[in-house]
């Protein structure tokens with residue numbers, strides 16, 4: 001049985017100073033993987049107000065357990081709770097999972113690739129020639145940067161489930 005993630009949603013507080021993020025305030029959101037008991041792992045959302053982010057920025061960016069970092073703005077009171085997830089975040093998440101081998105992360109990365117294809121950011125070029133389980137060859141439409149994506153052979157239900165998990169942790173519509 002593949003590892004499953006428990007996902008912690010944002011608390012609406014700065015993770016360092018514990019101040020509530022005010023409507024419209026800019027902040028930095030991060031998603032960190034924390035190993036739990038057995039095979040469980042948790043994806044933890046931690047948000048930082050700008051003054052708390054500066055001192056931890058370098059360390060957090062270098063930390064391999066941090067899977068996503070993006071700049072966000074707290075919702076205004078009347079705005080819908082769900083926000084638009086920007087492309088930069090999706091690409092950052094996708095890139096940070098590049099060397100991941102755990103099944104749950106491979107699945108996340110594959111679903112991110114599907115989303116980036118749907119958004120016409122990534123293009124599919126075929127599969128690596130040869131035998132066996134061949135990765136997808138892809139490139140970014142803007143820069144031409146090439147990348148490979150492992151195909152974990154998920155069925156439609158699994159793709160839908162992983163997409164929902166991603167939407168939960170990113171708190172937005174994908």
Ligand SMILES: [Zn+2]
Pocket residue numbers: 014015016017018019048049050051052053
């Ligand atoms: Zn703070």
